[in-house]
Amino acid sequence: MSYQWDFSPVLTRWPLLLDGLLNTVKIAAIAIVFGVLVGLVLALLRLSPRRYLRLPAAAFVEFYRNTPPIVHFFWFFYALPVVLNISLDPLVAAVLALSTQSGAFYAEVFRGGIRSIERGQWEGAKALGMTHTQLMRRIVVPQAATRMIAPFVERSFELIKTTALASTLAYGELLYQAMMVNSETFRPLEVYTTVALLYLVLLVSCSALARVAEARLTAYR
Amino acid sequence: MDYAFDFALVVETFPILMRGFVVTLELWLPSLAIGLAAGLVLALARLSRSRLLRGGSLVYIELFRDTPVLIQLIWFYYAFPILIGVQLSPFTAALLGLALNSSAYGAEIFRGGIQSIARGQWEGAKALGMRRADVLRRIILPQVFKLMLPAFTNRAVEVAKMSSLASVLSVHELMYQGRLLSSTYYRPFEILTTVAVVYFVLIYPATFLSMTLERRMAGKG
Amino acid sequence: MPDPILPVSIPSVSPVPAAPPILQVSGLHKWFGPLHVLQGIDFSVAAGERVAIIGGSGSGKSTFLRCLNFMEMPTAGRIALDGTPLGRAVGKAAPGKPDEVRYPESELCRVRERVGMVFQQFNLFPHMTVLENAMEGLVTVKRMKKAEARERALRELDKVGLGGKTDVYPGRLSGGQQQRVAIARALAMEPEILLFDEPTSSLDPELVGEVLRVIRQLAEEGRTMLLVTHELGFAYHFATKVIFLADGVFHEVGTPDEVLKHPRQERTRAFLERFTEFSF
Numbered sequence: 001m002s003y004q005w006d007f008s009p010v011l012t013r014w015p016l017l018l019d020g021l022l023n024t025v026k027i028a029a030i031a032i033v034f035g036v037l038v039g040l041v042l043a044l045l046r047l048s049p050r051r052y053l054r055l056p057a058a059a060f061v062e063f064y065r066n067t068p069p070i071v072h073f074f075w076f077f078y079a080l081p082v083v084l085n086i087s088l089d090p091l092v093a094a095v096l097a098l099s100t101q102s103g104a105f106y107a108e109v110f111r112g113g114i115r116s117i118e119r120g121q122w123e124g125a126k127a128l129g130m131t132h133t134q135l136m137r138r139i140v141v142p143q144a145a146t147r148m149i150a151p152f153v154e155r156s157f158e159l160i161k162t163t164a165l166a167s168t169l170a171y172g173e174l175l176y177q178a179m180m181v182n183s184e185t186f187r188p189l190e191v192y193t194t195v196a197l198l199y200l201v202l203l204v205s206c207s208a209l210a211r212v213a214e215a216r217l218t219a220y221r
Numbered sequence: 222m223d224y225a226f227d228f229a230l231v232v233e234t235f236p237i238l239m240r241g242f243v244v245t246l247e248l249w250l251p252s253l254a255i256g257l258a259a260g261l262v263l264a265l266a267r268l269s270r271s272r273l274l275r276g277g278s279l280v281y282i283e284l285f286r287d288t289p290v291l292i293q294l295i296w297f298y299y300a301f302p303i304l305i306g307v308q309l310s311p312f313t314a315a316l317l318g319l320a321l322n323s324s325a326y327g328a329e330i331f332r333g334g335i336q337s338i339a340r341g342q343w344e345g346a347k348a349l350g351m352r353r354a355d356v357l358r359r360i361i362l363p364q365v366f367k368l369m370l371p372a373f374t375n376r377a378v379e380v381a382k383m384s385s386l387a388s389v390l391s392v393h394e395l396m397y398q399g400r401l402l403s404s405t406y407y408r409p410f411e412i413l414t415t416v417a418v419v420y421f422v423l424i425y426p427a428t429f430l431s432m433t434l435e436r437r438m439a440g441k442g
Numbered sequence: 443m444p445d446p447i448l449p450v451s452i453p454s455v456s457p458v459p460a461a462p463p464i465l466q467v468s469g470l471h472k473w474f475g476p477l478h479v480l481q482g483i484d485f486s487v488a489a490g491e492r493v494a495i496i497g498g499s500g501s502g503k504s505t506f507l508r509c510l511n512f513m514e515m516p517t518a519g520r521i522a523l524d525g526t527p528l529g530r531a532v533g534k535a536a537p538g539k540p541d542e543v544r545y546p547e548s549e550l551c552r553v554r555e556r557v558g559m560v561f562q563q564f565n566l567f568p569h570m571t572v573l574e575n576a577m578e579g580l581v582t583v584k585r586m587k588k589a590e591a592r593e594r595a596l597r598e599l600d601k602v603g604l605g606g607k608t609d610v611y612p613g614r615l616s617g618g619q620q621q622r623v624a625i626a627r628a629l630a631m632e633p634e635i636l637l638f639d640e641p642t643s644s645l646d647p648e649l650v651g652e653v654l655r656v657i658r659q660l661a662e663e664g665r666t667m668l669l670v671t672h673e674l675g676f677a678y679h680f681a682t683k684v685i686f687l688a689d690g691v692f693h694e695v696g697t698p699d700e701v702l703k704h705p706r707q708e709r710t711r712a713f714l715e716r717f718t719e720f721s722f
Contacts, residue, residue, distance in 0.1 A: 130583055
């Protein structure tokens with residue numbers, strides 16, 4: 001193996017990569033916010049006593065959980081605009097794909113958290129005379145929230161990793177910028193290794209942050 | 222919406238999609254099998270008494286879990302050949318990436334399973350005079366396989382979804398055929414929706430199996 | 443050996459003869475799927491009464507108690523509070539079946555505010571301190587000012603002997619302490635009736651006494667209470683009325699002396715014998 005590693009052509013183009021990293025963070029942040037909103041709505045629908053609300057929400061969730069994200073990216077970018085006769089910006093299409101998909105997963109996180117609260121807690125609150133809204137707000141959701149943190153963080157990690165697919169729509173996130181650098185430098189080994197390490201740093205620091213947050217929020221146990 | 226769905230086209234192109242479907246299976250099943258087998262070895266390394274093995278396997282697992290799988294596939298196709306001096310076919314690179322990725326996740330499943338087996342099982346077997354390797358093979362692993370079956374099935378779902386990323390390397394699997402057809406006929410809505418449905422039909426049974434297994438085990442426990 | 447829990451000083455028969463019933467149950471049935479757990483129960487409780495409900499496991503005694511504050515929804519029958527039937531009959535569910543009764547949430551909440559409950563598993567809120575647990579109903583349901591709620595919660599916690607544990611989370615307390623907090627939480631609401639659903643069944647034997655002592659103290663105050671229990675000795679001294687429930691019906695009802703010492707029904711005798719087998 002006589003390959004001469006040379007990172008300098010890659011490192012001198014750091015502004016391109018930094019730009020990509022920032023775009024990755026941006027798209028992930030937007031998608032998490034919208035994903036949570038989608039997830040909340042879906043979870044509420046799935047917890048509803050009414051079948052005609054529950055079933056479509058369940059179908060939506062199952063469809064997204066059982067199809068690959070890249071299909072969603074292409075579907076939102078190429079297929080949906082044809083039907084609606086509009087054109088979508090890569091960022092918008094990517095956010096739509098990411099937030100609907102992660103919304104389906106977040107919905108399961110929320111629902112699972114609510115359903116994990118023991119019957120005794122519901123009964124204890126009801127026996128005091130609380131209404132459904134009161135017991136949700138004061139007793140169930142606060143406890144469920146702390147149990148949701150770990151699976152929520154896990155899903156958000158998946159979302160951050162999935163943002164790399166936005167490169168297939170030519171959105172300038174980290175992977176796409178790396179491809180640009182590669183086409184200028186012809187140093188794929190250095191470029192893609194660097195980018196992999198950048199993702200690693202991003203995700204490891206996010207996980208450290210999440211752990212601190214979780215420790216704070218679950219202090220009562 | 223006055224968009225007319227072109228069913229005839231779906232019927233006409235379906236055989237081509239099915240050719241892609243076969244390649245998807247060829248990617249999916251071997252990479253899952255190799256990945257889980259390698260995962261067991263990695264898990265044993267993670268739990269071994271040697272610090273070197275523990276540290277090495279930890280780094281390996283975290284590298285694969287904390288970077289996007291798309292980067293891994295691209296890295297194995299564009300960067301890895303430079304390192305080893307041998308050009309890889311897109312299929313081989315994709316298979317390699319998917320298998321190694323699954324081995325990292327598989328290792329975590331095995332590790333969790335082995336650690337979840339009560340200490341009493343180890344002690345009971347040791348009290349009979351069994352050696353560590355025998356305890357593992359005869360007592361612990363059979364229980365782990367059963368216990369972790371839902372997690373393995375879940376992994377199968379994830380790998381099936383990931384296999385669609387091989388389209389980025391131009392492996393002629395289902396998603397690739399879908400992308401090709403939708404741009405050839407300029408009917409992305411019909412083709413991509415069909416692709417999504419085919420994936421759903423492929424993946425949903427695995428999800429269903431995993432849910433059923435989980436429910437049955439919860440019922441027993 | 444004298445049992446320190448067994449009281450000597452509870453006023454014997456406290457209900458005023460003419461006291462109108464607070465809670466009245468008629469024709470109560472409960473089905474769980476194919477299981478007919480309660481098979482037509484008529485019952486009423488007046489101010490100052492203390493009712494002990496005994497019976498084997500699966501006899502329906504807990505279900506009966508839980509129907510009174512609608513933790514379980516009765517399948518048929520009506521429950522009246524102060525003479526006013528709760529819920530609204532909406533016509534026959536099917537020919538031959540009893541009227542279907544719908545209960546608006548506001549009505550259920552009003553009943554539960556006035557009928558407190560103490561559970562076998564305590565059901566304290568683990569994310570709130572002891573004091574917050576006792577204040578929760580006052581602040582959220584009664585919309586009381588924080589300071590006032592605090593004062594009342596502290597008073598009740600003092601009464602159950604936990605005035606010194608107010609800022610602790612329930613997870614840090616023993617089972618007996620947790621159950622006493624649960625009693626204080628229910629008491630703070632100033633309920634007219636208190637329901638105890640096997641309050642000592644999930645406690646270690648050495649912790650049973652501290653909880654029973656608190657319940658005895660409440661009896662001495664003349665509170666209206668219903669107690670489902672396996673502690674027959676305690677029931678004897680505690681109750682003004684004892685009900686033996688078996689197969690979903692009241693098999694025998696009477697004073698503690700009548701039911702526990704001189705049972706008339708063969709079934710009651712057989713049940714009691716199982717408890718006295720090992721007494722010495």
